[in-house]
Amino acid sequence: MFLEFVEGPLWYASVVIFLVGIAIRFYEILARGVKPDLAVPRTDGTAGALRTIVSRSWTAKGFSSGAVFHLVAGYMFHIGLFVLLFFAAPHIVFIEERILGFGWTAAPHWVFIAAANLAFAGLILLWLRRVMHPVMRKISTFDDHAAAWLTFIVMFTGCMALLEGHDGLRALHMLSVCVLMIYFPFSRLMHAFTFVLSRGYTGAVMGRKGVQA
Amino acid sequence: MAKVVTEHDYARGVEVLRNQIDAKIASYLSSCVGCGLCAEACLFYTETGDARYTPIYKVEPMRRLWHREQTVAGKLAKAFGFGSDLTEADFAEWQEMTYDSCTLCGRCSMVCPVGNDIAYMIRKQREAFSAAGYTPPGLQGASKRALEIGSPMGVTWKALSAQIGHAERATGLTIPVDVQGAEYMTLFSSMEIMNFPEYIEAVARIFDAAGVSWTVSSKAFEATNSGIQIGSSEIARELVSRVVDAAEGLGCKYVISPECGHAYTAIRWDGPNLIGRPYEFEVVHILELLDQLRLQGRLETEGFDERKLTFHDPCQIVRRGGVEEPPRNLLNMVAPNFEEMPDHGKMNWCCGGGGGLSANEEAHDLRTTVFKVKKRQLEATGVNTMITACANCRIVMEEALEHYEMPVVIEGVTELLAAHLKPKAGKTEKATTE
Amino acid sequence: MTHLPTEEKRQRYRRGLRWAMALLAFVLIVPLIPYGIVAAEGQLGSNTADIWRDARNKDQRDAFRTQIQGIETAVLINNRGEQWRTFREKQLVPYGGYLLLGTLGLITAFFLFRGRIKIEGGRSGKLVPRFSSNQRVMHWFAAGLFVLLGVTGLILLYGRYVLIPLLGPEGFAITASASKEVHNLFGPIFPFAIIALMLMFGRGNMFRLLDFKWFLKAGGLFGGHAADSGYYNGGQKSWFWMTVLFGIAISVSGLILDFPVFGQTRELMAGSHLVHGIIAVVFIAASFGHIYIGTLGMEGAVESMTSGYVDSNWAAEHHNLWYQEMEKAGMVDVEPNALEEVKRHDDIDFKGFGQPNPQTKEG
Incomplete structure (x- = not known):
């Protein structure tokens, strides 16, 4: 009953809010516009934008040693989450049955376990750093904590439902996923999509100046 | 106004x-x-x-x-x-x-x-x-002086023409002023005019040797743009307009941005957007021009500076300006013992005086504190001569070096090249080597 | 003529019946053949006790052969399983429970008897930096994992007795399933947390002579003055080494249990379970003490792990030698954030923190 509600009406409502919310956010950003750059460019801005969109996924040189902790935990979390999200067997089944109509090969079990451990460890470490480090305390908003905890709860309930033996656990996982999706467009989680814009804009500006950013 | x-x-x-x-x-x-x-x-x-x-x-x-x-x-x-x-x-x-x-x-x-x-x-x-x-009051003052007198440090045309006179006497050359139809119009920063007039001499000698058609405008000679630093587009626009009007009035093809970081950002990248139209001329940085002259074989040097030296990349010229290779090409002409600092190039650490901090008295102590990173860079490189291409970086760093009692000498790229300039055929003038 | 067909029919019927009987006999007898072969080889005595002895072969030797390839598939009845079950239910569960409840009881009694250990001189308001943000992050990371694994582990161990009455069989089934998945999925991170703790807190945790003097005075827990102590006192060092040793034992046994795909025998699995269970219960009981004295039991202790700074009077009372060092280094009464600043100072050796002065009386 509950599972039917969560996987039925609530799921569809969350998908709609998620997609519409993201569209609104993109509209909010793009509608503000950017004035054309009248300075004669040194090199092509588009190439610069594309390069920066990719290159910022790699660690920049020139950090002081204080950044190592964050960089390591950051990669752990993002890589782990990516594998979990797209290569966990139950997720692929869900994507195949409910979203795309086709699926792909799931990651082997040991890869799944490793990814889950990386993602959990990374997320917890990042959040603890947020609570402990003076810089992080200064710049963290309520949203940062909410997003971290929601993501944790989604991952945690997913982990609890791993045996796929109880509808209740599956419903709990789906419920938390729905909450996350509804919260997503109104939070800093939007960086998962808007990073293309921010990296692109900066890459274009720097590209026009002839700097590889 | x-x-x-x-x-x-x-x-x-x-x-x-x-x-x-x-x-x-x-x-x-x-x-x-x-x-x-x-x-x-x-x-x-x-x-x-x-x-x-x-x-x-x-x-x-x-x-x-x-x-x-x-x-x-x-x-x-x-x-x-x-x-x-x-x-x-x-x-x-x-x-x-x-x-x-x-x-x-x-x-x-x-x-x-x-x-x-x-x-x-x-x-x-x-x-x-x-x-x-x-x-900050310091920036307010600088901006006011820039608007009213024409230079954030209050340098008038009178002061510049005096310096030009000195330079002419020292070099024996004539520095062209307000020459209609000259190819290049040269700008200076007040820092250069007041503290490092050797830049004017250096430019005169190199341009003479390379046969560059150039001029200085008595209407707009100041490159520094306080509007960019205080963050007022209005002020910045007015200051850029003066340069644009003068250059277009003289019909110059190029305007040369001097050894000054924010000046380059202001005139090269922000300027057209501030006045709302592309220029009728092109802006080149002095380092870009010198590198071009080198490629054309018009800039010839002789002798080497044997000192171990390094290069401080001014943020606005390199990271925010894209002029990273030219200074290195130029230094390699005359400095066989050129060594890079850690984090050099586009990831170099700031001198601590950009963004108007050099004019901001309230930031003086902080500026000195943050220089510690430059100190570490210098110590890691182990050199006592630092070359740079920004008069503002230079004066800020000279002050901080004095504070930390470091025996490091700072020079400009253009000066260093001028000191090793190959005399034009038929002239007896000899480059001085230190 | 009419007789013949009838006789022939009868003969055919009889022949068919004989074949059917033979077939039935064959089907019934064939399964006995292996038994017969074994008997023919003389292994099967008239006494069936021998069969059962082999079936529950103690040495887990392959007394039988089977087509099924795998670990111990030729063991018909595994005695270890029963022994393990008996141990778990008759010893681990009850004695573990006594230990956990007993520890809680002792702590409660201690709290009632001694009360909260106050900072005697009151708070000075002066801060002394104690743990860096990285140290604190790793502490809470390990602590969080410890609680998560501890709670899910205890649910698996005691859930039948405690949770079924509360949640009912269905509710407990879900809880147990979830706990088992969480425990097994999070478990493998624990070894890394232990390694991180060793790296972060190893420095300064070696036992010294003065720690034994501290033990003799029971660290001032029962009144009187605490003995001299440096950055860590004897109790803290003990907890550190308990964490390391228990952590290693519980990690190794846990990994053996979590990934039974490397040819582990049942004996090894049962043994690991035994170690895992015993150590877990002892580790959890010990952690009660650590948690108590770090929070409720002592004024001014918990902030060393939250803000990273402690009150100078706390430092002077509980870690006098370290405090003297910090005073000498000018690290008493610093601004918050000083820790991050100091790390960036070239002139102060941050790494020197946490080292008891080599010139103190311990030699």
Whole structure:
């Protein structure tokens, strides 16, 4: 009953809010516009934008040693989450049955376990750093904590439902996923999509100046 | 005429800030996850450990305004009575973060994982703060002098022509002034005119040797743009217009930006956008021009400077300007013992005096503190001669070196080349080697 | 003529019946063949006790052969399983429970008897930096994992007795399933947390002579003055080494149990379970003491792990030698954030923190 509600009406409502919310956010950003750059460019801005969109996924040189902790935990979390999200067997089944109509090969079990451990460890470490480090305390908003905890709860309930033996656990996982999706467009989680814009804009500006950013 | 706002009016600041947020900034603020990595790239944080100097925290007023007025979540929160508007106290508190602890060096913009150009955001936040009158007195004074006298340091044409006279006597050359139809119009920064007039001599000699058709304009000789530093587009536009009018009046094909960082950003990248049209001339940096002359074989040197030396990349010329290779090509002509500092090139650490900090007395102590990173870079390289291409960097660093009692000499690239210039055939003048 | 067909029919019927009987006999007898072969080889005595002895072969030797390839598939009845079950239910569960409840009881009694250990001189308001943000992050990371694994582990161990009455069989089934998945999925991170703790807190945790003097005075727990102590006292060092040793034991046994795909025998699995269970219960009981004295039991202790700074009077009372060092280094009464600043200072050796002065009386 509950599972039917969560996987039925609530799921569809969350998908709609998620997609519409993201569209609104993109509209909010793009509608503000950017004035054309009248300075004669040194090199092509588009190439610069594309390069920066990719290159910022790699660690920049020139950090002081204080950044190592964050960089390591950051990669752990993002890589782990990516594998979990797209290569966990139950997720692929869900994507195949409910979203795309086709699926792909799931990651082997040991890869799944490793990814889950990386993602959990990374997320917890990042959040603890947020609570402990003076810089992080200064710049963290309520949203940062909410997003971290929601993501944790989604991952945690997913982990609890791993045996796929109880509808209740599956419903709990789906419920938390729905909450996350509804919260997503109104939070800093939007960086998962808007990073293309921010990296692109900066890459274009720097590209026009002839700097590889 | 543009005016420097000195009366506090935060409401005006809020209004201006609202309009500064374009799609770029909205995307930056949307993408920021508050990871704090920008702090590790900022010399104000790394050298003080003060969390307030985290780059993204410096634009907190902008983020708050954006979130409250320009996002669904913020609007909802506001409708339900959550959160608060920007207040006078916020402006008062953030003046230090906006001006005293940011040199607009853009190092943070290079490391942000989501690609935020934080330096650009701070530059835009300064628009609001300058409109609201929350600016350091030093910058207000510099901007006033720039508008009224024509130079932030109060250098008049009279003063420059005196220096030109000295240079002419020293070199035996005639420095062309207000020559209609000259190919290049040369700008100077007040720092050069007042503190390093050897730059004028160096340019004269190199251009003479290379056969460059050039001129100085008595109407617009100042390259430094205080408007960029205080963050007032209005002031910046007026200052750029003077140069544009003079250059287009003289019919020059090129305007040469001197060894000054922000001057280059102002005239090369911001200028056309400030006046709202492309120029009828091109802007080249002196280093770019010299490198071009080198390639054309018009810049010939003789002898070498055997000292172990290094190069300080001025932020606005290299990281924010894209002139990274020319100074190295030029140094390699005359300096066989040229060594790079750690983090050189586009990731170099700022001298601590950019973004108007050199004119901001309130930031003096902080500027000296953050120089510690340059000190470490120098110590790691182990050289006692530093070459740079920005008079502002140079004077700030000379002062700090004195404070830390470091026996390091600073020279400009152009001067160094002029000292090794191959005499023109038929002339007996001999390059002096140190 | 009419007789013949009838006789022939009868004969055919009889022949068919014989074949059917033979077939039935064959089907019934064939399964006995292996038994017969074994009997023919003389292994099967008239006494069936021998069969059963082999079936529950103690040495887990392959007494039988089977087509099924795998670990111990030729063991018909595994005695270890029963022994393990008996141990778990008759010893581990009850004695573990006594230990956990007993520890809680002792702590409660201690609290009632001794009360909260106050900072004697009151708070000075002066801050002394104690743990860096990285140290604190790793502490809470390990602590969080410890609690998560501890709670899910205890649910698996005691859930039948405690949770079934509360949640009912269905509710407990879900809880147990979730706990088992969480425990097994999070478990493998624990070894890394232990390694991180060793790296972060190893420095300064070696036992010294003065720690034994501290033990003799029971660290001032029962009144009187605490003996001299440096950055860590004897109790803290003990907890550190308990964490390391228990952590290693519980990690190794846990990994053996979590990934039974490397040819582990049942004996090894049962043994690991035994170690895992015993150590877990002892580790959890010990952690009660650590948690108590770090929070409720002592004023001014918990902030060393939250803000990273302690009050100078706390430092002077509980870690006098370290405090003297910090005083000498000018690290008493610092601004918050000083820790991050100091790390960036070239002139102060941050790494020197946490080292008891080599010139103190311990030699």
